Amino acid sequence: MGMRIIGVTGGVGSGKSAVLNYIEEHFDSRIVKADDVGHLLMMPGRACYEPVIQLFGEWIVKDDTSLNREAIASIVFEDGEMLKKLDDIIHPAVKKYILKEIEKSKKEETEFFFIESALLLEEKYDEICxxxxxxxCEKEVRMERLRHDRGYSDEKIQRMMxxxxxxxxxEARCDLQLYNDEDVAHTYLQIERKMRTYYEFM
Structure with missing residues (x-):
């Protein structure tokens, strides 16, 4: 079996990071999170830095030359048109970066390559996975996690959802549905069962 590419998605607060942390600890895998790549590509000298400045203006640059991501987030949260323009800069660059990382991991003979993104379906990552x-995860559990772990207001959570x-x-477009409620042992058991099926075909 060559390297298997698996896309991981889910609603905000569904616990994608906890699932991926477990996989990274227990299996020969490379984990790439689209959000992290987006942040990396907005740093000075990277692919999205200048285009984002052109979109928002020089005022978005902080004293240390990094971009003011908090200001950008508050603008696009209120302005759908600006969010679309920002997405049109970030998402293609992120995908290009991830495709290069996939090739690199194949050469390193990594067994599994996981791509995590809330927009996995919208950005057509199913074409490369x-x-x-x-x-x-139940909506109420997700809301409680976001309130507790990130300090989000109910209004912000509702708008994100x-x-x-x-x-x-x-459910219709994904191959596996993993239940990640309060019982982490049950979540890990589901991961173990699924991962074992891949090794059966190796």
Whole structure:
């Protein structure tokens, strides 16, 4: 079996990071998070730095030459048109970066390459993945996590959730649905079972 490319998605607060941390600790895998890549590409000298300055203006540059990501986030949270323009800069660059990393990991003979993104389906990552996983978690549990772990207000959580695809679409388009509720042992058991199936075909 060559390197298996697996996309991981799920609603905000569904616990994607906890799932990926477990995988990284227990399996020969490379984990790439689209959000982290986006942040990296907005740093000085990287692909998205100048285009983002052109979009928002020089005032978005902080004294240390980095971009004021908090200011950018507050603008695009209120302005859908600016969010679309920002996405048109960031998302293609992120995908290009990830494709290069996939080739690098193949050469290193890594067994599994995981791509995590909340917009995995919208950005058509299914075209480059062998399989898609959907991390499912009850809405109330997700809301409590976001309140507790990130300090988000209910209004902010509701708006973020409203911008994401419905559960039914995730379920229809993903190959595996992983339940990630309060019982982490149950979540890890599901991961172990699924990962074992890959080794059976190696």
């Amino acid at each position: 062998d399989e898609m996983w959907y991390i499912y 409203a911008n994401q695809l419905p559960d039914e679409e995730f």
